Amino acid sequence: MGLTRERIVDAAYAVLDEQGLSGLSMRRVAQDLDVRPGALYYHVANKQELLAEVAARILDGMPVAADARRGACDLRDALRRVRDGAEVVSFVLAFRPEGLAPSRAFPGLFADRLPAREARWAARTLVHYVLGAVAEEQNRTELVRTGIVADEPGRADEADEAFGFGLDAVLHGLGRG
Amino acid sequence: MGLTRERIVDAAYAVLDEQGLSGLSMRRVAQDLDVRPGALYYHVANKQELLAEVAARILDGMPVAADARRGACDLRDALRRVRDGAEVVSFVLAFRPEGLAPSRAFPGLFADRLPAREARWAARTLVHYVLGAVAEEQNRTELVRTGIVADEPGRADEADEAFGFGLDAVLHGLGRG
DNA sequence: ACCTGAACACCGTTCAAGT
DNA sequence: ACCTGAACACCGTTCAAGT
Numbered sequence: 001m002g003l004t005r006e007r008i009v010d011a012a013y014a015v016l017d018e019q020g021l022s023g024l025s026m027r028r029v030a031q032d033l034d035v036r037p038g039a040l041y042y043h044v045a046n047k048q049e050l051l052a053e054v055a056a057r058i059l060d061g062m063p064v065a066a067d068a069r070r071g072a073c074d075l076r077d078a079l080r081r082v083r084d085g086a087e088v089v090s091f092v093l094a095f096r097p098e099g100l101a102p103s104r105a106f107p108g109l110f111a112d113r114l115p116a117r118e119a120r121w122a123a124r125t126l127v128h129y130v131l132g133a134v135a136e137e138q139n140r141t142e143l144v145r146t147g148i149v150a151d152e153p154g155r156a157d158e159a160d161e162a163f164g165f166g167l168d169a170v171l172h173g174l175g176r177g
Numbered sequence: 178m179g180l181t182r183e184r185i186v187d188a189a190y191a192v193l194d195e196q197g198l199s200g201l202s203m204r205r206v207a208q209d210l211d212v213r214p215g216a217l218y219y220h221v222a223n224k225q226e227l228l229a230e231v232a233a234r235i236l237d238g239m240p241v242a243a244d245a246r247r248g249a250c251d252l253r254d255a256l257r258r259v260r261d262g263a264e265v266v267s268f269v270l271a272f273r274p275e276g277l278a279p280s281r282a283f284p285g286l287f288a289d290r291l292p293a294r295e296a297r298w299a300a301r302t303l304v305h306y307v308l309g310a311v312a313e314e315q316n317r318t319e320l321v322r323t324g325i326v327a328d329e330p331g332r333a334d335e336a337d338e339a340f341g342f343g344l345d346a347v348l349h350g351l352g353r354g
Numbered sequence: 355a356c357c358t359g360a361a362c363a364c365c366g367t368t369c370a371a372g373t
Numbered sequence: 374a375c376c377t378g379a380a381c382a383c384c385g386t387t388c389a390a391g392t
Contacts, residue, residue: 203365214365
């Protein structure tokens with residue numbers, strides 16, 4: 001069965017969901033595809049490029065939001081769908097600014113009342129907030145999973161409430177409250 | 178010369194500032210201290226613990242802020258003082274929540290007008306914003322340094338302006354604008 | 355064109371043995 | 374108590390050689 005870029009991204013995504021970002025190695029992906037590590041490099045330049053592809057897939061199903069609040073909630077949902085989703089997207093955003101869906105779509109959600117560069121800043125503020133909040137949530141989940149920290153009852157509910165609180169504040173401050 | 182936990186943290190901090198987070202390995206720290214890697218583990222449990230110590234040092238000089246705006250600006254200054262400072266602190270915040278200075282001090286800056294748990298959420302919102310903004314800034318610097326992306330004139334000024342814009346929004350939304 | 359085999363230059367961590 | 378020597382189980386990446 002021929003190796004393709006797409007099959008590699010599929011396998012990487014599966015490893016991410018099962019093992020988390022720390023378990024996502026090129027060697028592990030290769031092993032799952034019954035192939036030697038070197039073979040991957042015929043289809044993908046390096047691990048960064050593969051991670052960028054995985055990040056794009058995480059954000060792929062995001063609907064086109066009608067307003068900033070929906071956009072933020074859709075982003076949160078997309079990130080939460082896979083283990084360590086926020087961490088992966090943050091990492092890719094670091095070396096591929098403007099490469100991912102929200103960086104392109106979110107400024108438009110502020111363009112009606114803000115000049116272009118301020119709309120970009122507003123979009124970044126919102127994205128930073130969502131990524132930070134979801135990353136904290138998922139890292140907590142990771143710590144619970146490893147047993148380093150005990151699970152608390154109502155943790156998920158509090159996370160939702162806390163996210164809502166911060167989102168309301170950020171949106172209000174950006175003129176959408 | 179006897180190895181101590183403090184000398185190890187010093188060396189790690191120096192490596193971070195010179196090589197960035199990606200260059201900060203236990204082996205590199207050991208080499209700079211003229212010692213075998215295994216020796217470090219007599220004074221430090223593992224790399225995570227060492228990174229936590231480095232993060233604490235990054236935030237060490239932070240003054241006690243009178244209000245949320247000053248706190249945010251002080252945090253930004255502290256993070257910017259060392260290469261990849263935001264990334265290190267974010268990483269440590271992930272597995273040591275409540276372990277670092279801002280997590281302990283910032284809620285108090287909102288406690289006068291918000292109930293305790295909302296004050297905590299407000300503090301987290303603010304910290305997420307600052308960490309995200311500075312991380313983006315520093316990653317950009319890193320990309321420029323590597324030559325992957327060209328430096329633009331006025332980049333630093335725009336970063337300051339963008340930070341101010343987002344900070345104003347977040348603070349206003351949190352009732353401090 | 356596509357993949358293997360094998361290597362290179364690294365990692366974090368452990369642990370018997372030395373002093 | 375503190376450090377070395379040496380190993381274990383990994384990494385990402387490259388590249389001649391095979392098909």
